[in-house]
Each structure stands twice: as C-alpha cells, then as structure tokens.
Amino acid sequence: MTQQQTYDELKLLAEQIGLTVRVEMGDFDGGVCTIRDRKVILINRRHPLPKRINVMARALDRVGLDDIFVKPAVREAIEDELATANATN
Numbered sequence: 861m862t863q864q865q866t867y868d869e870l871k872l873l874a875e876q877i878g879l880t881v882r883v884e885m886g887d888f889d890g891g892v893c894t895i896r897d898r899k900v901i902l903i904n905r906r907h908p909l910p911k912r913i914n915v916m917a918r919a920l921d922r923v924g925l926d927d928i929f930v931k932p933a934v935r936e937a938i939e940d941e942l943a944t945a946n947a948t949n
Contacts, residue, residue, distance in 0.1 A: 861933050863909045869934045870916040874901055877928055881916075890915035892922050899923065917941035 861869070871881050879892075883903045890904045890912075901919045903912050917938040930938070 861937070863913060866934070866937045867909060867913050867916065869931065870913065870920065870937070873925075873928075873930060873934060874916065874920060877920075877923065877925075879919075879923065883912075890919075892919040913937070914941050914945065918945060 874881050878899070880898060880900045881903065882900055883905050885905045888902065888904055890902050890907065892899055892901055894900070901916060903915055907915070918941065921938060921942055925935075925938075
C-alpha cells in the first residue's frame with residue numbers, strides 16, 4: 861500500500877466513525893479536537909504526507925477503534941506509526 865493509499869484509507873476510516881478530517885494551514889501539529897461539539901481531526905497542510913499519516917494514526921488510536929472493523933493493512937499502518945512514535949519518545 862502506498863503512502864497516499866494509506867492516508868486515504870485512514871481518512872475514510874475517520875469518516876466512517878463520524879470524524880471530520882480538515883486540512884488547514886496554521887501553526888499547529890494536528891490531531892483530534894472538538895469544534896462546535898463535533899470531533900474533528902485537524903491536519904496541517906504544510907506537513908508532508910508521512911507526518912499527515914502519523915497524525916491521523918495517533919488521532920484514530922486516541923478515539924479508539926476496538927469496536928470497528930479496520931482493514932488489516934490499515935490497522936498495521938496505525939500500529940507501525942504508534943510504535944515509531946513511542947520509540948522516539
């Protein structure tokens with residue numbers, strides 16, 4: 861799966877569980893936030909695709925995916941991103 865396909869699958873998964881994904885410019889890292897009582901994943905437009913994938917994976921893990929079917933390749937991508945993030949902390 862290419863990085864673009866991974867990003868697209870993560871975005872689709874977010875939308876399936878009721879999250880809006882917004883790509884905006886600004887001075888922020890990105891992640892889950894609440895805007896007008898709706899959970900939103902904000903992605904910084906300036907970030908390269910690997911960083912966008914990382915932000916999406918962390919956000920989806922934060923809201924929880926235990927009760928929803930996630931394609932094995934997508935779940936693996938999320939787990940890989942989380943493992944990479946935890947290794948650098």
